[in-house]
Amino acid sequence: MTDNKFTHIDKDGKANMVDVAHKDPQIREAKASGKILLSPTTIELIRDNDMKKGDVLTIAEIAGIQAAKQTSNLIPLCHTLMITKAEVKCKLIDNGVQVNTRVKCIGQTGVEMEALTAASVALLTIYDMCKAVDKNMTMEDIKLEEKTKVDL
Template sequence: MNQLSHINSEGKANMVDVGHKPQQVRTAKASGFIQLQPATIGLIKNSLIKKGDVLTIAEIAGIQAAKETSRLIPLCHPLQLTKVEVKAEVKEHGVEVKSMTKCIGQTGVEMEALTAVNMALLTIYDMCKAVDKTMCINNIKLDFKEKI
């Protein structure tokens, strides 16, 4: 069985040393979904949510969150991101959020992509909570990662 990389020989939390790894272009993509009532979807489509443009604000929140990942998740390395994209799109039963993160570095950008999706979905939840008490965030997942 493989050892967990973030646990040291004494079983304590450990930030992994990536200093020996080569600099590589690293990309990750993640996605998630928030189920909404049809009336809520209508309010979003018609820009009638009182807090503002739900999709744009969620996308900006996702970008901000990706840049702050190492401050939010204790053992994540701070990364110099070269690109973050977040797209929130209305679907039949809610809003789908997709993210793409990219850097040139010694460790992957999966957590940044996942953090972007989570924060965008939470922002939608926050903006719509006054009108929809049945929202459900689900299917948050890493869709792709690569290093070149």
């Protein structure tokens, strides 16, 4: 039987950061993805590295890594984690850019929020860098692909 109680709300309906002190540290990993749809002209500008703001894919990857490390500052009830790996890969696809992230830590709670935040911020960075030339960009399919935990 599952407990349907919300863990981030206390008995009085107030915000509650879950106490994970009783949990054993584990190797935790999460993967997330998303994509941004772009015009053919924008894709060509990115491919040719002709965007005025610089190398779109590299900057988006760095932004995603930075975002993973800042997740607890952005999501109010998210735990601060010691991330051991944050990987963000951006690649051109036929209709835009595909973003895939992988975040890892040794901790008492998962890193799915970090992986999702990395994907979201990488996509937002692409949007920011391309907004002057593409007014019809659409971000979509931001999702958690996988999360795992392994005992130490």
